[in-house]
Amino acid sequence: MSVLTEGLERLNLRYTTYLLRRNPMFVLGLLIVFALVLCAVLAPLIVPGDPKKIDFKAKHFPPGKDHPFGTNVRGQDIFGQVIYGTRMSLMISTVVVIISLAIGMPTGLIAGYFGGRVDEVIMRATDAFLAFPPMLLPIAIAAALERNLLNGLIAIAVSWFPWYTRILRASVLVTKEELYVESARSMGVRDALIILRHVLPNSISPLLIQASMDMGYAILFAAALSFIGLGAKPTDMEWGRMITSARAEFIDFWWTATFPGLAIFVTVLGFNLIGDGLRDILDPRVRGR
Amino acid sequence: MDKDILLNIKGLKTYFYTFDGVVKAIDGIDLTVYEDETLGIVGETGCGKSVTSLSVLDLVPPPGKIEAGEIWFEGQNLLTKSKKEMREIRGGRISMIFQDPMSSLNPVFTIGDQITAVLRVHQNLDKYQARQRAIKVFHTVRLPDAEQMLTKYPHELSGGMLQRVMIGMALSCQPKLLIADEPTTALDVTIQAQILKLMHDLKHEMRTSILLITHDLGVVAKICQRVAVMYAGAFVEIGDLRVVFQAPKHPYTLGLLRTIPRLGHRRERLDTIKGRVPNLIHPPPGCRFHPRCPQATDICRQRRPVMVKVGAGHQVACHLYPPA
C-alpha cells in the first residue's frame, strides 16, 4: 500500500505543470496533435454526410455555409475529406516512424554497443542508403513495388531508418562509457540486459526527439509520393492525394489545394513543436536538477 | 594591520532565481582584502565561495543576480560600474584564474594568440610589442621554450603548464588583485606544489594580492596569510592563518579541521560533522550551522549571529561569542 502512495508522489504534478508552463510551444504542439487525433476518431460525428459522395451539381463550390472548405471537381466536400484525411495521415505517420524505429533502433544499438566488425558492416550499409538524395530512394522503391499506399510507406521507412541508426549509435557510443554500465559489467550482467536496462533508456532521447518530429515529415513525404502518383490511390482521402488531384484546378479554384495543404502544414507544425519541446524537457532534466 | 585596504566587500547578497525557489547563495557578507596579502576563502561545495569571486567581477551567470551590497576597489564601488568599465577592470586591475585551465582557453587559438589578445586589450601594444611582452610573461612563469610556446595549442600542453599560462595571462597586466578559484584542484599533487610555489614567488615579485578560493585546507595553510571560512552563504570565521587553524573558535571550523585525515596524525575513525550542507532555498532559521552544531542552543535557532571581533585580526560569527 505504501508503495502505491510513494508511487503517486513520484508523479510530481508540480514539476509537470512547471514544465508545461515553461514550454508553451510544446503545449501548443500537444494540443494540435490531440485535436488531430480527435478529428480522426470522431470524424463521423464532425462531418455531416458522406465526404466521398460525388455530386457533380456541387462541383467547385467555393467555401461557404454548407461546405466550409468548398468542394472539389467531383462535388465532394473538401472539409469532410480533410477531416477524414487525418485518419490516413496519422496512420501514415505512425506506420512510417514505427517501421523506421523497428529497423533503426536495433541496428543503432548493436552497432554502437558492440563496435568493431559489426559496427563497420552496419555503418557501411547505412552509408549506402544515405548516399541517395532523400526523396530519390523512396520514389525508386515505391516505383519498383506494387503501387499502393502501404508500399509507399515501406519505401519511406526503409529509406529513413539509417538516420535513426546513426542517431542512436551516436548516443550509445557515449552512454556505453558511463560508469553505471561498467558497474553492471563488473557484476556480470549479460550484454543483452545491459543494453536494455542501462544503455537504451539513457541514450534514446535524441532519437525520440527526432522521431516525434518525423511524424510530421512522414506525412510530407507521403504527400510528395502521392503528388507524383506513387503511394495513395486517387480515390483515397489523403491530403497529398488531394493536392495532386487539384493540381490543374487549383489556379482557378484555390480552395481545392489550399485546405489540404494547410492541414499538412498544421500537422507538421504540431509534431515539430512536440519534438522541440521534448528536446527542452528531456535534456535539463537528465542533467540533474 | 597597517596595510592598506585593497578590496572591501560590504553586505553582499547574490541570489539565484531557480525553479525550486530563490537560492540565497550569498546572504550578506563582509570581507576585506588588504594590499600585498594572500587571503584564502575556504569552504565546501555550495558554500558560496565561487559566487563571491564571480560577484566581484560581475561574472555571475543567470539566473543569478547581485541583490545588494557594495564592493569597494580603488575608491570606487564596482557594483555601480558599467559593463564597459568592468571589462577594463577585468584582466587589467583584477584578474581571475579558474580551476580547469583547459576549459578557460579556446582550443582553436594558439597560446600566443590568446595571451597577446589580453595584452593588447588592456595595454596599447602593437602586435610585435605584445609578442615580446608575452615571451617575457612566459619567462616569469617559468615556462620553458617561451618562443615555442607561442605557437602551441592548448591541447598540446599539460594541465600544469596550462595553469602557468593562465597565471601568466592573469598577471601580465600587473593587476592589484588576483582571484584564483581552485587553481590547483585539478592538478596532481606534485604539480600543485610547483604551481603554489610559483604563485607565492610571483606575488612577492609583483606585490599582487591574491584571493584564493579552495576547499583544501592544506593549500590554504601553505600560502595564505589570512583565511575566511565560509558556510552556507556566509562567513563564519575570518582571521590570521595561525590563529584560525590553531585556535579556531567557530564550531564549523573546528569540525572541519578535525574531520580531514591529516598526514602524520593517524586515527581509528575520523571525526564527522553530523548532517549535511543545508538547502540554500530554505536555509535553517537563525544560524545556518545550528542543525549540525554540537554546541547549538536556543538562540542559535532563532537569530543569525553577527561577526564579532574576538582578537587581533580575528572575527567569528557565533552566538558563543556575542557582541560585547
Next chain:
Amino acid sequence: MPPLVQAIDLVKHFPVPGGVVHAVDGVSFSIEEGETVGLVGESGCGKTTVGRTMLNLIYPTAGELHFEGRDIFMLKPRELQTLRRKMAIVFQNPYSSLNPRMKIKDIVAEPLRTHTDLRGEALRERVLELLDQVGLTKQHLLRYPHEFSGGQRQRIAIARALALKPKFIVFDEPTSALDVSVQAQVLNLIGDLQRELGLTYFFISHNLSVVEHIADRIMIMYLGKIAEIGTRENIFDHPLHPYTQALLSAIPLVDPDQTKQAILLVGDIPSPVNPPAGCRFHTRCPLAVPACQEKVPQLKEMSPGHWVACPYTTPPQML
C-alpha cells in the same frame, strides 16, 4: 595461508593513434585476506587500469591475477560468473556510477537479480537490509539518484557492492568527488563495514592522507610501474623511493607552522605513450645519475615487507 589476491607481472598496453599507452608495465603484488592495500599515484600512473583489471573489466596484455589461487583470466565464463559474486567494485564518480533512470531499489537489487533467485518480497527485504547497512532507509527505495547528495550516492554504490556478500572490494577513488565533511562519513562507513563483515579492500586513491588513514599496506605507482611497496609505517615514516619522498613532501600540511619545503620535481609527468627509458622517474628525479636512463630498476626488499625500485635510495629528511 596463500594471499587472497595475487597479481603477477600485469601488463596492459592500449593502442592509440600515434603509439601505445604503457598504462601498466609489469606490476606484481599480493593482498592478504582481511587487509586493506592502498594504491597511490598521480595521473597516468596506471592505478585505475590496475583496479579495472582486478575485476576482469579489462583484459590484460600479459600477466596473471590469482584470486583464491586461480588465475581469473583463465576462467571459463561460468566460473567467472561465480567469481563475480566474491568481488565488487565501487567507482569514483557517484554521479555517473548509478543509472540515472533506475530507482534505488533496482540499482541495489541488480546484482541480486543477476546471480540469485531472490525475487519479490524476499528481494525487497534483502535490499532494505543492505540500505540499512549503509545508513539509508526504506523511504529511499523508490527515489532516483539525482535526488541524493554525493555522499548518499556513494553509500548506495557501496550497498550495491555488498549485495552478494563479496569477500573483496576494489574502491576506485571513492571519496575524491566528495566534500571533506562527507568524505569522513563515507570513510568511516567503509572502515566499519570492513570490521563487521571481514572484508578485504583494495583502495585506489591519489590522496595520500586518505590512504594513510585507511590502508595497512601501500603501493606507490609511477607511469605504469611500482616504485615502492610497504606498510603504512614504512611508507609514511620511512619513504625510500625519491618519488615517494617527493610525493609526501608535496602534500600541503594543514599546519600553518609547516616548515617542510616541498621537494620540487622538475617538469611535468611524462606521457605514458612514450615513457622514459630506464627508470621512468629519472627525468624528474633529484637523485638521477646517467645509469638511471639505462637500467630499469627492479623492486628490492630493503626491510621485511618494504620493497623499493631504486638502487640509489637515501634515507629521507625528517618530514
